[in-house]
Amino acid sequence: MSADEKILKDLQKAVLGYDSKAAASAAKAAIAAKVDPLMAIEKGLVPAIEKVGDQFEKMEIYLPELMLAGDAMKSALALLLPLIPKGSKGAKATVVMGTVQGDVHEIGKNIVASMLMAGGFNVVDLGVDVKTTTFVDEAERNSARIIGASALMASTIGSQKDIIDYLVASGKRKKHAVLVGGGPTTKEWSKEIGADGCGMTAVEAVKLANQISKRR
Amino acid sequence: MVQILDIMDKALNGKPMSETDYQLKVFAPKVQEKVREHGIKFDRENPIPQDSSMADEVFEAGLELLLDTGAFCTSSGRTITFTEQEVRESLRRAPSKLYFGEGQDRKALVARTVGDKTPPWCLLGAGGGPCSSDRSFLTLVEGYAEIPETNAITTPALTRVGGMRVRPASPLEVLAAQRNAVLAREACNRAGRQGIPIMNSLATAESDIAFAAALHPKFGMRDSDGYMICCMDPMKVDFARLNKAAVALSLGGHIGMCFGPLLGGYAGGPEGTAVSNVAHHMMGVLTYQSSWLLPFTIHLRYVASSPRDMLWVISMMGQAISRNTHLLSLNLNYTTAGPCTPMCLFETSASVTAAVTAGLSIESLGVATNKHEDRTTPVEPRISAEVGHAVAGMKLADANELVKGLLKKYESKLNEPPLGKSLYECWDGEARKPTKEYHKVIMRYKRDMRDLGVDLRPEA
Numbered sequence: 001m002s003a004d005e006k007i008l009k010d011l012q013k014a015v016l017g018y019d020s021k022a023a024a025s026a027a028k029a030a031i032a033a034k035v036d037p038l039m040a041i042e043k044g045l046v047p048a049i050e051k052v053g054d055q056f057e058k059m060e061i062y063l064p065e066l067m068l069a070g071d072a073m074k075s076a077l078a079l080l081l082p083l084i085p086k087g088s089k090g091a092k093a094t095v096v097m098g099t100v101q102g103d104v105h106e107i108g109k110n111i112v113a114s115m116l117m118a119g120g121f122n123v124v125d126l127g128v129d130v131k132t133t134t135f136v137d138e139a140e141r142n143s144a145r146i147i148g149a150s151a152l153m154a155s156t157i158g159s160q161k162d163i164i165d166y167l168v169a170s171g172k173r174k175k176h177a178v179l180v181g182g183g184p185t186t187k188e189w190s191k192e193i194g195a196d197g198c199g200m201t202a203v204e205a206v207k208l209a210n211q212i213s214k215r216r
Numbered sequence: 217m218v219q220i221l222d223i224m225d226k227a228l229n230g231k232p233m234s235e236t237d238y239q240l241k242v243f244a245p246k247v248q249e250k251v252r253e254h255g256i257k258f259d260r261e262n263p264i265p266q267d268s269s270m271a272d273e274v275f276e277a278g279l280e281l282l283l284d285t286g287a288f289c290t291s292s293g294r295t296i297t298f299t300e301q302e303v304r305e306s307l308r309r310a311p312s313k314l315y316f317g318e319g320q321d322r323k324a325l326v327a328r329t330v331g332d333k334t335p336p337w338c339l340l341g342a343g344g345g346p347c348s349s350d351r352s353f354l355t356l357v358e359g360y361a362e363i364p365e366t367n368a369i370t371t372p373a374l375t376r377v378g379g380m381r382v383r384p385a386s387p388l389e390v391l392a393a394q395r396n397a398v399l400a401r402e403a404c405n406r407a408g409r410q411g412i413p414i415m416n417s418l419a420t421a422e423s424d425i426a427f428a429a430a431l432h433p434k435f436g437m438r439d440s441d442g443y444m445i446c447c448m449d450p451m452k453v454d455f456a457r458l459n460k461a462a463v464a465l466s467l468g469g470h471i472g473m474c475f476g477p478l479l480g481g482y483a484g485g486p487e488g489t490a491v492s493n494v495a496h497h498m499m500g501v502l503t504y505q506s507s508w509l510l511p512f513t514i515h516l517r518y519v520a521s522s523p524r525d526m527l528w529v530i531s532m533m534g535q536a537i538s539r540n541t542h543l544l545s546l547n548l549n550y551t552t553a554g555p556c557t558p559m560c561l562f563e564t565s566a567s568v569t570a571a572v573t574a575g576l577s578i579e580s581l582g583v584a585t586n587k588h589e590d591r592t593t594p595v596e597p598r599i600s601a602e603v604g605h606a607v608a609g610m611k612l613a614d615a616n617e618l619v620k621g622l623l624k625k626y627e628s629k630l631n632e633p634p635l636g637k638s639l640y641e642c643w644d645g646e647a648r649k650p651t652k653e654y655h656k657v658i659m660r661y662k663r664d665m666r667d668l669g670v671d672l673r674p675e676a
Binding site: 059062063064067068100101102103104105106107153154155156157158159161162183184185186 | 236239240244245290344345346373375381382383384385386388389392420422423448449454456478480481482483484485516517519585586587588589
């Protein structure tokens, strides 16, 4: 096994072992060995996190493992992504996501955030009970192509509409695609409020994000 | 006895840690450790487990889990821990009987045991499902009040007020919660059951301010209603929820903590989810001073309580609780399929059977994953209650065979369940009965149930 192959294996092993520290040190080793950072991501991290996503879909592993693998991926990406020139083919869109104002449920949001990360997106997680203006401000600050707004309660999905209305009113709608999801969210609701899509599952959310990312 | 001031003291002075660390580094591994230590194993072939010693292990594992991890307060970023003495004392002091309602509708919710012939307490309705209008709300709640087995009502949640969609913690939510209280009482009055308790008070009030605002006596809520306050998975509370508890306690209302550890979530698979449910029961009694409990575990993939592994979780945690405590616990179930489909009725029959034969009472139900506006009718809770009464006293082994028979009818369709019809497409509000089409579905369903050995009330 060559030195590069060993580094790629170590990156994979770290993600599959849910080990953030090991992922960061494998990324550092890749940088020190002058491994192409895009190759380190695409051939090291991505196959591993895709495997994790697949295992989660089949319920062979559960939410904690998915999130820990996502954290490991994030630790390595934090070191590797800055080395990839902006606009190169490996860099996918940035997604800012959170649970809407008045809603503190985070499981659905965490699953989608981890799966997006697994799909190679740069995810900025804003947490729960996020104000409408914070979604928009953070999307601007991070140059995010996509805003992901999660809501679990029938009484809180109105805030998803507020994000879109705010973007329209402030002339920023074309800059940011908005994906909605969560317990009471339906495709009809998504259409009614003018969202760019509704992820009924985490897998569907990633698929939608990929479509939007390609349209850039 | 642990009281609200003690909880605040613990929440302000407990061990500081991040929410993520609590969930991923403390709670999740500890659940799996308990599952291993106690040898708890899910048996796919037997969705209704019959090993009472394993149920007792699940109970002990749940107790140890709570002692080891405590709950977590997201407002203070600290754990809320309890001593074994506090937990055992709170279980000993918890009521085994509570009265709800007024006049003729004042009834006792009593603790049940595994295989108990006592009919379950039937908290019937929409389980907080979304409802688009005052008209739909009244139609549904009147229908629920007319069900003979109804002991208490679980209302839908209004999504609009004054033509505007509700916004959380806004005046719209305050007004919607107040309207929720007024309309629920009005619907019961119209059905001639003025004293019936509303036990998911208040479904429309997600925020503490809306909850408190709607409890003013002029909106009709009573201290004989049930005050449901949710916690977040896993075992997380915040000051807003504790505010609700403080307000309900000040009214003398009976608090029921509802909790829904996801199967596939932080507790992992069915074994860990059963253990987590037991721990949540105890946490509810301590943290909110809950006098009754409302587990509503749902499946991460199907968002329902009817899949095989979910039935095992319901039965296992129910047996663990009813064999080892006298807690008043009601299981809330969700279906994947919608109204006017046999699948929806089979799904609720399976979940109710799992709960009732394990010694739990029922809240029934969230239809079609409880996410679609006005996609529920009074038929589904009525059928759930009929099944609940019919299977009371059934042995676990017989319940296992019944549930296996029911699973054969819907398990293969869980990935793509039929959504069925909406409220007015299959319920005649004027005649107060299902449409002819739905009536036929019910007749067919009851014939199938008879073939499975369960005789339900003949349809009119």
